[in-house]
Amino acid sequence: MSRASLSVVSDSVTVRVPAKVNLHLGVGPLRDDGFHDLVTVFQALSLCDDIRLSPANELRVTTRGEGAADVPADATNLAVRAVNEVARRADRPARVAIDIDKRIPVAGGMAGGSADAAGALVGAAALWGLDIDRDDLTEMAAALGSDVPFALHGGTALGTGRGERLMPILARGEFHWVLAIARSGLSTPAVYGELDRLRESRPDSDIITTRPDELMAALTSGDPRVVAPLLHNDLQPAALSLQPALRRTLRAGVDAGALNGIVSGSGPTCAFLCADETSAVNVAAELSGVGVARAVRTASGPVPGARLLHD
């Protein structure tokens, strides 16, 4: 079949993709390939981006919403890279308009770009009617970034390797979060680099990357009061070193009534686990008033990974 005769199966498709928070992030030593081995527990949150793909004369991307001005509109955009990858695999031209409706903070440690990449993978496969099995899609996702497989997967999962190897975790119930979005972002490689620097200056510090069994048992209980004290992020001291004002944000969330607060991934977004939905709404209102964040959102988890929306 010639390329021109490949028919477009659908006029346009929209995929909803979640942000993530790392409930546990254990970081091993720097590997030879520039990555770190991780043991992490991801949870997908109801703060989502929507990615719309439509047939077009050429590949282009537009972004509106949260932090849109900081999202590249060229071939480095992770959604563009994802569509190019699917097109290459299907041996067809990547003539698609990508419209990203952003709610996930850019460079916020919540895997926003990774979410868009996962959405674009699923969207391109659906738009072109391709039958790509789950394992192949996950492999393509991992090639795009360490957090991309989880954005496909969603739910609550244990991540190992550089974060791309996933195993689902049983988490009962719904967890309620408040997210404090900082005024400026943090670069993920810079935060990992800062952790390496801090560790070099303290050579006696232990690097522990064992499975967080206590947290995993707590998630099965579904009780946020049991989960809250077990939140842990090895990248937090590095993020705080680069943005010391985050200490005040973390304190303000707990003072406002959250059970515990943590820097989300590489930061600078701070995530606060609350006892229930009412508490989350109250904590968000109080935190908004303190002025420690550019924006404050509530979100719940776990939610599913990248999924097609049907009108």
Ligand SMILES: C[C@](O)(CO)[C@H](O)COP(=O)(O)OP(=O)(O)OC[C@H]1O[C@@H](n2ccc(N)nc2=O)[C@H](O)[C@@H]1O
């Ligand atoms: C901080 C986390 O969000 C936690 O889930 C992720 O580890 C980051 O994942 P990501 O943004 O998808 O990262 P990638 O695009 O794969 O890698 C960007 C850069 O982050 C650093 N990086 C990332 C993942 C990892 N396991 N070790 C690393 O050291 C490396 O410097 C790498 O060049």
Ligand SMILES: Nc1ncnc2c1ncn2[C@@H]1O[C@H](COP(=O)(O)OP(=O)(O)OP(=O)(O)O)[C@@H](O)[C@H]1O
């Ligand atoms: N679709 C996209 N959305 C957001 N950022 C993008 C996108 N494509 C490329 N980028 C680039 O990636 C950088 C990191 O953005 P992103 O929002 O993914 O950070 P992050 O959420 O901190 O990542 P992670 O939590 O996975 O480490 C941005 O500064 C931007 O230049």
